[in-house]
Amino acid sequence: MEVVVTVDENSSYDDIKSVYIKLIDDNKGKGLFAAHQISEGSILFKEVPLVCAQFLWNxxxxxxxxxxxMKALETAEANAQRLSANPSLVLPHPECCRVNPQSHVECPQCRVEYCSKECRSRAWQKYHQVLCVSQHPPDPDHPLVMIQDVWRNMHFPPETTSIMLLAKMIAIIKQAKDKDNAIERFANFCRATANEEKELVHKLMGTRFQEQFDTLLSVFTAALQEDTVAHWFTPEGIRSLFALIGTNGQGVGTSSLSVYVSNCDDLHLEEEERQKLDSFIDQIYVDIENESGNFLNCEGSALYSLQSCCNHSCDPNAEVQFLDQNSTMSLVALKNIAEGDVSIELCIVATRAVASMRQARCFPRLKFLIFTTHPNSQRLGYIPWHILKLYFAFIHPSFMHTTAHNALHYLKVCIIQYIIGQCFHSFSLFSELNLLKSSTFL
Ligand SMILES: [Zn+2]
Ligand SMILES: [Zn+2]
Structure with a gap:
């Protein structure tokens, strides 16, 4: 069996045996192609992001x-207690939780937390010398704190990206020994034209963005001004950065509870005990649903060089999963992929409805899907159905009679629709709902 290669910024793509990059044409840009026959379910490669940031409201x-x-730091039990607002909740089979609080460390100055000493030292080497706010609690007038405040006020949940992703990009360049090389890595991402950029940023950020754009640019410049990329600190420059992360950004989600649940699923138990455990977990998700809605995961977004070469398809042959419980993504084949000219394609949006909306509005490569850490898990069904049901009923009355089981099939659509609804502030909700309604999907 082929060993799965994990790509990071120091890897040569030649080490990856499963895929190669080829220029498709000037319109489509680069694409990723299968180097040999790839079977359904296999991992094409794993990739560590160039940069990754948790959403600020999250x-x-x-x-x-x-x-x-972005590994989740709460134990599954603490996570379940918080999300269900039940501090006395005790989880059985604690061995199924993979979080080890003993290995967690803080930055001694600003006290941000890391899962391990390795992560703390990587962050320090890469960007944290620039981004450390030096004290805890931080000075509210610190420019880096102000950026986050401004951003939170213009970008409410559900979030699609974070200003800290841009801050980290610039901090990486600031700290790099070879600045040209660091800039080059970001310059290699797919770019939009100036007109597309404007439209993209407008759709992504909404009207609030326009109102507070100047404030954002001035605090951003005060905190991070860097001469080698001075052009990024202009209205056009910062727009192009937002367009870059809007075009190439990949949603990341991690959850210690879903890792715990998935490990519980793998336990070998007597039938009676299995049923008991399953209904216990069912109840936890019901309680969480009532208390926290569908915000279950640590969420953020990231930039991946190789994965960003995937093209879009409404009938994708691969998908991104987070099997390592952190921001390292795994590209998993959804079907058998033949060698050669078959491009590796990701579905950005899972349905024809949203896809047609996407095509109609020329919104390139928007990749803000919410992933659970265990995307194929039946546990998806636990995301609050009573909320989705109302939403669906609005689109189609028969949804009031749909079971939670069927909701599994529609869940992805709803989440995506919701996110896209948030992205397209300028379009009325009704036109989007009508689009979904008119699709063959329903
Ligand atoms: Zn870590
Ligand atoms: Zn620090």
Whole structure:
């Protein structure tokens, strides 16, 4: 069996045996192609992001994740207690939780948390010398703190990206020994034209963005001004950065509870005990649903060089999963892929409805899907159905009679629709709902 290669910024793509990059044409740009026959379910490669940042509201609401790799830091029990607002909740089979608080460390100055000493030292080497706010609690007038405040006020949940992703990009360049090389890595991402950029940023950020754009640019410049990329600190420059992460950004989600649940699923138990455990977990998810809605994961976004070469398809042959419980993504084949001219394609949006909306509005390569750490898990069914049901009923009355089981099939659509609804502030909700309604999907 082929060994799965994990790509990081120091890897040569020649080490990857499963895929190669080829220029398709000037319109489509680069594409990823299968180097040999790939079977369904196999992992094409894993990739560590160039840069990754947790969403700010997600962090604000105490979804604790490693500042560097986004691994969830709460134990499954603490996570379930918080999300269900039940501090006395005790989880059985504690061995199924993979979080080890003993290995967690903080930055001694600003006290941001890391899952391990390795992550802390990587962050420090890469960007944290620039981004450390030096004290805890931080000075509210510190420019880096102000950027986050401004951003939170213009970008409410559900979030699609974070200003800290841009801050980290610039901090990486600031700290790099070879700055040209660091800039080059970001320059290699797929770019939009100036007109597309404007439209993209407008759709991504909404009207609030326009109102507070100047404030954002001035605090951003005060905190991070860097001469080698001075052009990024202009209105056009910062727009192009937002367009870059809007075009290439990949959603990341991690959850210690879902890792725990998936490990519980793998336990060999007597039938009676299995049923008992399953209904216990069912109840936890019901309680969480009532208390926290569908915000279960530590969420963020990241940039991956190789994965960003995947093209879009409405009938994808691969998908991104987070099998390592951190921001390292795994590209998994959804079907058998033949050698050669078959491009590796990701579905950005899972349905024809949203896809047609995407095509109609020329919104390139938007990749803000919410992933659970165990995307194929039946546990997806636990995401709050009573909320989705109302939403679906609005689109189609028959949804009031749909079971939670069927919801599994529609769940992805709803989440994506919701996110896209948030991205397209300028379009009325009704036109989007009508689009979904008119699709053959329903
Ligand atoms: Zn970490
Ligand atoms: Zn620090």
């Amino acid at each position: 962090e604000f609401y105490k979804y604790k994740a490693c500042e560097y790799c």
